[in-house]
Amino acid sequence: MSLVLGSVVLGILSGGIYALMAVGLTLSFGVLEVVNIAQGMFVIAAAYLSYALQRYWHIDPLLGLVITIPVMFLLGLVVEWSFIRRLKQDRVMLSILVSWAVALILEGVVGLIFADDFRSIHSWYVTATVPVFGLYVPDIYLIGFALAVVLMGLVYLLVYRSRFGAALRAMVQNREAAALLGIDVQRISTLTFAIATGLTAAGGMLFGAIQAFNADSNLDLISRLLIIVILGGMGSMGGALVASVGLLVAVNIIAVTWTPNWSTFFFFGITILVLVFRPQGFFGAPAARKV
Amino acid sequence: MKRPSTWLIAAVALLAALVYPFVFSSTEATTIGFFALLYVGLAASWNINGYTGYISLGHSAFFGIGAYTIALFATRLGLQGGYGLFAVALLGGLVAGVAALPLGFIALRVRTMHSFVIITIAYVMMLQLLAYNLESITNGPNGLGVPQPAWSGAFFNIPFYFAALVLAVGTVLLSAWIRGSRFGLGLMAIRDDEDKAAGVGVDTWKYKLTAYVISAIPIGIGGAVYAYFASYIYPQTVFDPTIDLGIVLSVFLGGTGTILGPIVGALIIQPAQQLLTLYTGNLGTAGWDLLLLGALFLVVILLMPSGIVPSLVERARRTSVREAVTKADETTPGAQTAVGGNGTS
Amino acid sequence: MNAVLEIQGVSKRFGGVQALAACSFSVEEGSITSLIGPNGSGKTTLFNTVTGYVPPDEGEVRLRGEAIERLSPDRIYGRGLGRTFQQVRVFPRLTVLENVLVATSRSSLLHAALRRPRRSERDQAMALLEFVRIARLRDVPAGSLSFGQRKLLEIATILVGEPKVLLLDEPAGGINPTMTVQIGDRIRELNRRGITFLVVEHNMEFVMSMSDRVVVMARGKVIAEGAPGEVRENPKVLEAYLGA
Numbered sequence: 001m002s003l004v005l006g007s008v009v010l011g012i013l014s015g016g017i018y019a020l021m022a023v024g025l026t027l028s029f030g031v032l033e034v035v036n037i038a039q040g041m042f043v044i045a046a047a048y049l050s051y052a053l054q055r056y057w058h059i060d061p062l063l064g065l066v067i068t069i070p071v072m073f074l075l076g077l078v079v080e081w082s083f084i085r086r087l088k089q090d091r092v093m094l095s096i097l098v099s100w101a102v103a104l105i106l107e108g109v110v111g112l113i114f115a116d117d118f119r120s121i122h123s124w125y126v127t128a129t130v131p132v133f134g135l136y137v138p139d140i141y142l143i144g145f146a147l148a149v150v151l152m153g154l155v156y157l158l159v160y161r162s163r164f165g166a167a168l169r170a171m172v173q174n175r176e177a178a179a180l181l182g183i184d185v186q187r188i189s190t191l192t193f194a195i196a197t198g199l200t201a202a203g204g205m206l207f208g209a210i211q212a213f214n215a216d217s218n219l220d221l222i223s224r225l226l227i228i229v230i231l232g233g234m235g236s237m238g239g240a241l242v243a244s245v246g247l248l249v250a251v252n253i254i255a256v257t258w259t260p261n262w263s264t265f266f267f268f269g270i271t272i273l274v275l276v277f278r279p280q281g282f283f284g285a286p287a288a289r290k291v
Numbered sequence: 292m293k294r295p296s297t298w299l300i301a302a303v304a305l306l307a308a309l310v311y312p313f314v315f316s317s318t319e320a321t322t323i324g325f326f327a328l329l330y331v332g333l334a335a336s337w338n339i340n341g342y343t344g345y346i347s348l349g350h351s352a353f354f355g356i357g358a359y360t361i362a363l364f365a366t367r368l369g370l371q372g373g374y375g376l377f378a379v380a381l382l383g384g385l386v387a388g389v390a391a392l393p394l395g396f397i398a399l400r401v402r403t404m405h406s407f408v409i410i411t412i413a414y415v416m417m418l419q420l421l422a423y424n425l426e427s428i429t430n431g432p433n434g435l436g437v438p439q440p441a442w443s444g445a446f447f448n449i450p451f452y453f454a455a456l457v458l459a460v461g462t463v464l465l466s467a468w469i470r471g472s473r474f475g476l477g478l479m480a481i482r483d484d485e486d487k488a489a490g491v492g493v494d495t496w497k498y499k500l501t502a503y504v505i506s507a508i509p510i511g512i513g514g515a516v517y518a519y520f521a522s523y524i525y526p527q528t529v530f531d532p533t534i535d536l537g538i539v540l541s542v543f544l545g546g547t548g549t550i551l552g553p554i555v556g557a558l559i560i561q562p563a564q565q566l567l568t569l570y571t572g573n574l575g576t577a578g579w580d581l582l583l584l585g586a587l588f589l590v591v592i593l594l595m596p597s598g599i600v601p602s603l604v605e606r607a608r609r610t611s612v613r614e615a616v617t618k619a620d621e622t623t624p625g626a627q628t629a630v631g632g633n634g635t636s
Numbered sequence: 637m638n639a640v641l642e643i644q645g646v647s648k649r650f651g652g653v654q655a656l657a658a659c660s661f662s663v664e665e666g667s668i669t670s671l672i673g674p675n676g677s678g679k680t681t682l683f684n685t686v687t688g689y690v691p692p693d694e695g696e697v698r699l700r701g702e703a704i705e706r707l708s709p710d711r712i713y714g715r716g717l718g719r720t721f722q723q724v725r726v727f728p729r730l731t732v733l734e735n736v737l738v739a740t741s742r743s744s745l746l747h748a749a750l751r752r753p754r755r756s757e758r759d760q761a762m763a764l765l766e767f768v769r770i771a772r773l774r775d776v777p778a779g780s781l782s783f784g785q786r787k788l789l790e791i792a793t794i795l796v797g798e799p800k801v802l803l804l805d806e807p808a809g810g811i812n813p814t815m816t817v818q819i820g821d822r823i824r825e826l827n828r829r830g831i832t833f834l835v836v837e838h839n840m841e842f843v844m845s846m847s848d849r850v851v852v853m854a855r856g857k858v859i860a861e862g863a864p865g866e867v868r869e870n871p872k873v874l875e876a877y878l879g880a
Contacts, residue, residue, distance in 0.1 A: 101586075101592065477738060484728075
């Protein structure tokens with residue numbers, strides 16, 4: 001029983017970390033109408049960045065965020081500026097293909113540099129543990145959860161309590177109308193995408209610390225992130241958080257009570273089952289017929 | 292499409308495909324030929340669902356189902372390798388088609404493009420996990436073998452090459468038939484405006500599901516033929532998103548919604564990819580092929596979003612269309628209009 | 637007098653907005669009935685409800701006596717009720733001829749899959765394009781037509797199903813006067829051939845000259861109906877327009 005409680009705690013903690021990785025996806029979808037398949041690869045690239053900083057320059061992964069966040073932010077700027085903004089029609093579909101291509105290129109580059117050996121980020125707080133209901137939870141989960149809460153809190157403030165956020169929310173409501181109201185749609189899009197990408201620096205550092213990774217891991221990761229976002233109702237930040245925590249708690253309970261082998265299967269299975277009955281996800285509006 | 296030149300080109304292409312393995316008989320050449328034709332079949336099949344505009348990134352689910360079907364069937368029944376196993380490959384298509392029914396039902400229930408795409412991606416991951424976890428059936432991560440035929444040397448590839456050719460030709464004909472039928476017209480109407488299509492009597496839900504199921508069948512057969520050719524399969528080699536990449540890239544390079552597009556695309560991409568792995572494989576670096584494929588993909592989507600074939604056709608047609616419309620506008624009384632729609636009621 | 641389309645107590649709420657509030661009226665067979673009302677009075681929502689795009693919360697819609705309010709748009713089309721859209725909708729990447737051929741008259745999916753469009757169907761489609769006078773554009777992608785030509789194409793497409801009743805959403809909206817006359821002329825010709833019309837329109841001249849009956853809606857319900865002359869004199873109508 002305590003094992004189950006422990007897995008619930010672990011589920012909540014890792015749910016927070018996954019939500020941090022997924023929140024950028026939600027932002028990009030809501031504001032840019034872009035489904036960013038490269039988000040998973042951004043996370044992996046950021047993990048490699050943290051790894052390299054620590055390995056070759058002995059910079060602590062947490063401290064390294066000061067470097068990795070701006071680097072990822074810049075990468076986001078470049079990708080949005082060079083590819084995403086060129087898409088005029090069929091944005092959703094073409095963005096899926098374009099970002100997939102970006103992910104491939106990045107995967108290729110990372111593969112060339114690091115080959116396909118599994119790496120992981122080490123630090124004292126990765127190995128130290130805290131006992132929680134009979135489970136030994138590594139410190140990194142607690143740090144990760146706290147970091148996720150802080151960063152998502154900042155995003156929340158940015159979106160709901162700033163002028164930038166007001167413009168951003170107007171764009172989520174109606175892109176064209178926002179443009180007519182004199183909102184610089186292009187600038188907000190670029191910044192949003194860059195912020196979403198910047199957040200993956202933290203997500204990547206945490207991901208690399210809680211599990212071993214290689215360039216190939218991005219496929220599994222992006223599938224999970226997309227599933228979280230779709231279950232939350234595309235474009236809803238709160239939805240992504242609830243979906244992320246809910247799924248990870250469920251998956252962790254399955255892992256300890258039954259078998260870890262099947263937990264990932266149910267990660268996808270639960271979502272698809274929910275979508276059968278509620279096609280729009282938890283917090284999404286139903287897809288209306290266009291009339 | 293009824294112009295005699297179309298048939299002439301098709302006949303020449305078929306003839307070329309028939310003599311190819313005898314002219315270029317090295318194992319490398321016939322392997323490249325095999326993969327090129329296999330992907331012509333896969334891409335043409337994928338495109339049947341693609342007519343609706345719903346982009347599936349998860350058709351390798353059916354590829355894998357076909358592959359596992361032939362492997363399980365052959366090993367469980369103790370079948371011998373030989374020409375007979377190609378008949379079992381057809382069974383792979385059947386099983387894939389049956390599986391596509393519930394999978395399509397769920398994926399199409401969410402009426403939005405992005406959700407559809409995401410769910411199809413999830414299918415590949417789920418089926419891969421099933422293949423890993425159902426060890427008593429699939430042998431898990433250790434994979435399954437397919438009984439091998441006694442063909443030897445350079446001849447080994449020849450039967451596989453022709454099996455892929457039959458699959459490619461059959462699927463292209465099926466795709467062409469559907470495109471010319473009322474059913475195909477309905478599918479393309481769904482692509483253009485799904486709700487409007489319903490408003491003129493198209494049972495959109497049934498049309499979409501049917502297209503999804505039909506497009507799974509040749510891909511299932513293709514997966515089975517591949518498994519037989521490869522002789523051994525693993526969960527990650529047949530339920531593999533890079534297969535989807537190969538298919539989708541071919542279709543987009545050639546042009547969605549056309550018959551010729553997937554053929555042209557697959558015939559460019561596959562040989563390129565095979566040659567690339569042949570050479571970069573020797574360098575011992577896995578990154579270059581992904582990098583180049585990704586770059587090619589980007590160039591295609593950004594510069595020719597409708598693909599090679601439609602871009603060329605469009606260039607030829609644009610001038611004549613513009614003339615026709617303006618002429619009609621001048622001769623139809625009051626046809627010239629400038630104003631757009633007005634307020635809602 | 638025979639009601640071909642009956643709308644009884646139809647209500648629809650979107651979030652906090654009551655788009656239709658127990659709306660009731662009927663359309664006489666063989667008539668041209670106009671549906672007018674200020675913006676936001678629920679006319680388009682009513683169209684969407686009648687044609688199966690938006691299920692009503694309450695109420696009944698009967699086509700020739702049979703309830704249709706729970707049917708899907710394609711089924712309703714199959715029963716002989718066709719519609720056009722306010723923002724004209726054609727299939728832009730299909731040719732003009734293909735646009736017409738998409739419309740099916742009661743054929744099953746199996747039928748559709750096995751068959752290419754027959755000669756007779758092509759002939760019928762061409763005849764309809766002749767009827768709306770855009771036959772010469774048969775091989776042009778519909779996306780490159782002008783706005784008025786699209787309206788004509790949309791009407792031709794709907795006619796394939798041999799509808800008994802046609803719902804037109806602003807047939808005269810956004811086009812020039814000559815085109816308006818042409819569309820009006822086609823509507824009258826179809827009406828002579830026995831098709832009943834329910835038309836949403838803002839162009840009052842068009843409404844008054846075309847219609848046998850006029851139904852006026854405001855805030856989701858019918859506030860007046862009658863012959864064009866009567867409705868024009870009705871003080872409630874004036875009030876609805878001015879007070880809206």
